[in-house]
Amino acid sequence: MSVKPYIRKVSKSTWYLSRRRDILHMIDETSSLFIGVYVLLLLMGLRALAEDEAAYLHYLEWLGSPFLLGFHWLVIASTLLNSISWFRSTPKAMRVQIGENIVPGYLIAAGHYVAWIMISLFIFYVAGVFSVG
Amino acid sequence: MARSNKPLVWSLFASGGTVAAFLIPALALVTLMAGYGHAPALLDYETMHGFASGWFAKFILFGVITLCLWHAAHRMRTALHGLGLRADKAVASIGYGIAAAGTMATVYYLLKI
16 A cells, blocks of 8 residues: 555646646636737837837738737637636626625626626727728 | 735736736737738827827726736746746746836837827
8 A cells, every 4th residue: 555545646737638627727827828928019019109100000011910810819719718717707706795695606707798898899999990991 | 924925916917817808809809900901990000199199098008018918927927837837936037027028118118109
């Protein structure tokens, strides 16, 4: 019999591969890489905007490179997954009480989803997405 | 009592995560349209420059960029730990270093506009 019968070796780098929920968790965690790099891309746009019109137009043109178009699709896919899991976890992070009653978790999550849709539509409206011909 | 930077890092992580969850998918769609040559009107140079010149817009842009940077840095730190990388000090230094440099660069460029 082993000296430590309840301790089994688990790989530090592949532990998440045995369960679907752990794989999804790690995919969700790596969305932070896409968030970080995308925001650095926005920062480069800010730099170009601060420089002059030529630099800014060059930046917009650069966004059309095949690499950055592909990167954008990856950002959208991974951040959609991230947003859904973030809002799904909000009932665990915030407990809302009205009077004697605890607001059900699904209502807190639903409120976040509705706010997300409204904010996204507002961004599209302010940016002029709906009037692109 | 020992001082800890955990509350500060956690508050930046949580607020950055909320900002990223609410805004990044929509923002990425807007810049993707620009990539395909259908830039929405706001991304026109004159319009965007005028927009970013206002103090309210500067405040919003600063909040979005810097909070998302700090969120990404902190979450990458835990993600890399989960992936088996045990060089936490180096990962934290690089991640938070990029976030700090990005914060300073954001302030600089916003003040320049």
